[in-house]
Each structure stands twice: as C-alpha cells, then as structure tokens.
Amino acid sequence: MLGDLIYEATTxxxxxxxxxxxGTMEITLQEQGKIFGIECTVTVTFVNKPRHNGVMYSEGYGVLLxxxxxxxxxxLSGITIPKGAPPLGSVRGVAFCCTQSPKLGxxxxxxxxxxxxxxxxxxYNVKGWEWK
Structure with missing residues (x-):
C-alpha cells in the first residue's frame, strides 16, 4: 500500500x-527537490535497455545531497512507458536508500x-511515496 509522499523533485x-x-543507453539525471521536506539535489545514472513496444527497463545508482x-x-530500477515520440513517457519504479545521516536515517x-x-x-517531474 502506498504511504506518505516523501519525495518531490524536478529532474x-x-x-x-x-x-x-x-539500443542500450546510459542517462544521467540531476534532480532538485525535497526528501522528507528537506531540500536536496540528487544525481543518478541509469542504464536503459529497450524492451517490446518501446518500453525501457532501467537500473541505476545515485547520490542524494x-x-x-x-x-x-x-x-533504483524501473520502466519507462512511451507516451508519444521520445522522450515523452511515464516512468515507474522503486528506489532503496542507504545513509549514515541521522536526519535521513x-x-x-x-x-x-x-x-x-x-x-x-x-x-521530469518526480514523486516518491513510502511503500508500506
């Protein structure tokens, strides 16, 4: 079940x-947003692999500051579903984080x-929810 909205950013x-x-591609994104209401910048690099009907499967790693x-x-991992000519699309996925920070613990x-x-x-306009 989806829980609280914990992340919002523009990428x-x-x-x-x-x-x-x-057609495997690498893409690096930079995001400006908020995690738990704290302003942050995220840089993430994905490797995108094409699948049937233009869908892309992605895996990536990033750093939040x-x-x-x-x-x-x-x-992170996810899929991109095309919504017209590239790069238009909807991205859906999951992210796991690791931190030593007490504020982000x-x-x-x-x-x-x-x-x-x-x-x-x-x-991109990104939103992330806690999965409970």
Missing amino acids: KAIGTRVIDEN TKDGDTATLT GLNSVVCIYEAETNDGMI
Whole structure:
C-alpha cells in the first residue's frame, strides 16, 4: 500500500550515451527537490535497455545531497512507458536508500515507489511515496 509522499523533485537530463548496438543507453539525471521536506539535489545514472513496444527497463545508482551536507546513496530500477515520440513517457519504479545521516536515517528502512512524467525537453517531474 502506498504511504506518505516523501519525495518531490524536478529532474533534467544532463548526459546521455549509447552503450551498444541493441539500443542500450546510459542517462544521467540531476534532480532538485525535497526528501522528507528537506531540500536536496540528487544525481543518478541509469542504464536503459529497450524492451517490446518501446518500453525501457532501467537500473541505476545515485547520490542524494541535502543543503546541510547530509548524504545518501540510492539504488533504483524501473520502466519507462512511451507516451508519444521520445522522450515523452511515464516512468515507474522503486528506489532503496542507504545513509549514515541521522536526519535521513528513516530512508534506511523505506522502500520508495516513484513515478515521473517527462516532456519533450527531457524535464521530469518526480514523486516518491513510502511503500508500506
């Protein structure tokens, strides 16, 4: 069951590259938002593998940094469902976090279910909920 909204951000792609002849791509995103109401920046790199009908499966790793200097690492996976010409799509996935920060310590026991919608400018609006 979905719990509280714990993360909200705006994301922009800051780098992409093609990995192989099968269409596997790497994308690096930078997000500005709030986690548990604390302002933060997240940088994450995904490897996206194409599946049937334009769906992409993604796995990635990231780093979260708050304005006060607290950090967390992230492990993420999800799918992107196309909504027209690329890069338009809906992203759905799960994120796990690890931190030593007392302020962010609650993240160590949270499964975060996220969704994002992207526009043709590669801008994403991301929301994440605790999965209870």
